[in-house]
Amino acid sequence: MRKGRAHGAMLGGREDGWRRGLPGAGALRAALQRGRSRDLARRRLIAAVSLTGGASMAVVSLFQLGIIEHLPDPPLPGFDSAKVTSSDIAFGLTMPDAPLALTSFASNLALAGWGGAERARNTPWIPVAVAAKAAVEAAVSGWLLVQMRRRERAWCAYCLVAMAANMAVFALSLPEGWAALGKARARS
Template sequence: MQEDKGIPPGWNYNPASWGQRMPIIILAIVGFFIAAYLALFQFKITSDVWEPFFGNDSRKILTSKTSQLLPIPDAALGALGYIADAVTGAIGGTNRWRTMPWIVIAFGLAVGPLGFISVLLVILQPVLYDAWCTLCLATAAISVVMIGPAMDEMLASLQYMKRVKDAGESKWKAFWGYKSIQGKVM
């Protein structure tokens, strides 16, 4: 039965299964290490950054005005974002789309905007600086790959919350995982 496997109504797979989430968590950890490495350069802890394809372009991108717009360098913010992705992806079991909508929505909000910002920063590289950064491109690719699966799980939680609303139950309690609709899996 679908409910026994945690499959949301109308779905043919469980978007909260470990098979769906583990690749995102692993990618987030890889993204964290790359972004942390780039942040070490931006914080001047290391004096050089690895760049196999574009000569001095990584230095140009990582020291650009865009990378320093905020009080914290963009790579450090990216590293924090990837940790948030990994942690929110790892919390909860395979039924978390209905038992922990709050963490699933936090997960989606952590993954989605990071992916958007990564794409924006990649577009700015050649447009503003006529340069490319290999590791920046790698982290952007990681961010984009993570979006689809994270949004699937968030969609399942949002659909669950709509079913709660349609049943006249407390959306607030359901959001925080205090109860399912009239004790039923929905």
């Protein structure tokens, strides 16, 4: 018995059904590295923007975990990143919020690379889930922006970078998410 058939038998007789619509490694590599669709261009931007947001949250993580003692701020009035990132809200989930945000930005890289160029058509739940995740993160970022000004009466430069990154990821994920939702509805 061929290896593929044995593996398929273990999956309840669906030899390749578990990855139906998902490209193999070669097709995925070609799509991600050389594909020129608008969706792929936006997914690449999601990865780049997420790296930027993640970098800002990496610095804050170092501060919140006590690895560094100071967060440099821009020489503008109203900026006090240390105050904002040491607030009760920043530690309200029984852990510091920056490592959580860093993890979320890192997951965006995996989500940007998940599925081929036609994932909105072949596996519409992936871009819909990506857009839903991005919507929640954009909403939370907006709420935190309001809290930053109202409660702390200070701005955090690193948090503003992360907020802008979350808003950009949301905007970039919408076109593929809407297209996927439309295709999923058309199927049912």
